[in-house]
Amino acid sequence: MKIFHHREDLAKEIGIFRKKGKSIGFVPTMGSLHKGHMSLIHLANEQCDVVVCSIFVNPTQFNDPLDYQLYPKHIDTDTALLQVANCDLLYLPDVNDVYPQGINKESYPINSIGSVLEGKYRPGHFDGVIEVVKRLFEIVDADRAYFGMKDYQQLAVIRWMVKHFKMNIEIIGGPIIRSDSGLALSSRNERLSQEELKSALKLSKSLFYVQDNYKEVDFNTLRKQLVSSLEEDENIQVEYFELANAIDLQPISNFQEAKSVGVFLAAQVGKVRLIDNVVLF
16 A cells, blocks of 8 residues: 655556556545445445545534544554555645645535535534545545445535536445444544443434334434433433435425435534434335
């Protein structure tokens, strides 16, 4: 695996593969890699000749400066994991390489997909996501890019971005990877204490409960019951627990309002904010 810190050097290397007719797969990450990221690397290896991964903790998508400062960073461990996973090229830039003209956060005309759920509770977050992913796509000349479906709304926003800017890249969503106990894998999980980790398991269990019971019980009844149960745990503060159209992410009130439906959850567990979702059908 070759490591690049500067966009020009990476572009030259990718250009060599392009001249050989090789297809390029790209997995953008913020590091602190886990099995979820590795599943995307594996998927990219299956579908592309060359796999590029980036590790860059993007400052423009954090609403909370402390959250940015505390975001886990394990470059040596991440590099070793990528080596084993057969990543070919690693882009490891600093802020100046990604934002050579300095950070000038823009607002993008995201449609209603970006104004609900995460967009409602983290204003400006998706502008930051679009800003960095757009720049990374311009730096990494890839045929396909891979994102995990735990960040379901982010995936939808990135697909919007590609269509809006007429970018010639295919966006592939990888399934949520969970621990044996059901917790969605996230880099943030490592900030949880052992007690908070036990509390966090209740998030996925509540989603699975909806999955198992939505045909018999209306959602408002389920939501009231589950939010109350979650918040009996002093470590958990639910931010949202929403039923939405799985295509455009607009809120709905019952399971008959859309052809594809998902349940989306965000909660503070201790000082760590976690998100999760299940698509019911």
